[in-house]
Amino acid sequence: MSTRILVALSLLTFVVPIAEAQSTRSTVTGTVTDADGAPLPGAQIADVAFQRGTTAGPDGRYTLDGLPPGTHTLEIRFVGYQTAVREVTLQAGETREMNVSLEERVLETDGVTVTGTARARSTLRAPQDVDVMGTEDLQSGRSAALGELLQENVDGVSSIQTGAQAGKPVLRGLSGKRVVLLKDGIAQEYYQFGVRHFPTTNASEAERVEVVRGASSILYGSDALGGAINVISKPAPTTGVDAFEVGGSASTQYYTNNNERAVALDLSAAQGNVGWRVGAERRIAGNYHTPDAPTFSETKKGGTFGDPRYTGEVPFTNFEQWSTYGQVGLQGAFGTLQLYGDYWSNAQNFLLPAGGTPGQTPFPAAGLGQNLEHSNVVLKGNIVADGFVLKPRLSWQRSIRQSGAPGTNLGDIRDGGGLARFDYPLDLKTDI
Secondary structure, three states, rough: HHHHHHHHHHHHHHHHHHHHHHHOEEEEEEHHHHHHOOOOOOOOOOOOOOEEEEOOOOOOEEEEEEEEEEEEEEEEOOOEEEEEEEEEOOOOOOOEEEEEEEEEEEOOOOOOOOOOOOOOOOOHOOOOEEEEEHHHHHHHOOOOOHHHHHHHHHOEEEEEOOOOEEEEEEOOOOOOHHEEEEEEOEOOOOOOOOOOOOOOOOOOHHEEEEEEEEOHHHOOOOOOOOOOEEEEEEOOOOOOOOOOEEEEEEEEEEEEOOOEEEEEEEEEEEOOOOOEEEOOOEEEEEOOOEEOOOOOEEEEEEEEEOOOOOOOOOOOEEEEEEEEEEEEEEOOOOOOEEEEEEEEEEEEEEOOOOOOOOOOEEEOOOOEEEEEEEEEEEEEEEEEEOOOEOOOOOEEEEEEEEEEEEOOOOOOOOOOEEEEOOOEEEEEEEEE
């Protein structure tokens, strides 16, 4: 009998605190409707911070319980309607009534058409291979070169590397003028015929990157013989309420081999149907290093040279890269409008084939300094008018390529930041 009493008392020591904790929990209940008062069954109500949520029933009614006392931010979502954000302060054990009315919105997607057929077709039967890198992959694998980023994260994609910061994507053995680079569906001009002029796009401003492999000229123009790469920018945020909300993120990277430092910052703000976003990224790197080993001139046998040509610190491989972007967006029952602009700049040296005469030990290294810049402004929208959907796209781009004569370089990275500049004998500018 004493054992039974002891067990019962032990159980009570656990049950009583649990019951007390449950009694302090609070509840939010209410109805989710559209602007006309019709219920929206299946609407999602979530407290993101506490990772709790529920779904509205057939009559639009919902109950979200088990919330601790304090201030909570709830998000109410339903497909085809603007997401509503509500703040509610709960007392211990309180049940609060909160009814929400959602406004309709136009769904906007920037998907890539992959079938090229008159009727929709399953991606399993599509004639082209499509891969997508999402936001998470872009943040974890971000690098200075788009080609290197895709090579490391997308199967079947390689890169032509001409420096730590330079990489041209290769799809099915084709690159340059045979692969189209797009941003939000608009082809980007960057003198892609030059092996040292690589895509002028920074992954920090992208929401996702879509890679279409295989001949895509019908969809993207004659240059897409090898495929297409579409960089989808992040959308401007909205809240659906009058409250002003801000958010943001910051990240940094460091590579020991070439002392490469990178800092990225993204800030966003929204009030009602209007949203803003700005961001910047900066990278600075010195010369990269290889293991010390006998060079090709030291291992020469007869008239045959071996590898490698340079060991230790490899000269003329330093660079400075930075980019900025900003956008403003408007959403409503009429549709969406977004104005977007960015600027990208990359100054670097390239290690050229060594000069001198055969047999000279060691061969002297030669560099070539280069400055690349790209500006981009886009106005795009999805507008509903009398049963029609209009998708205007207005774009302006400026691409600049400046190169020094062989044997010149941009100099070392100064402590104050930036590479030493000079006048360029090759200076190209294109506006489209």
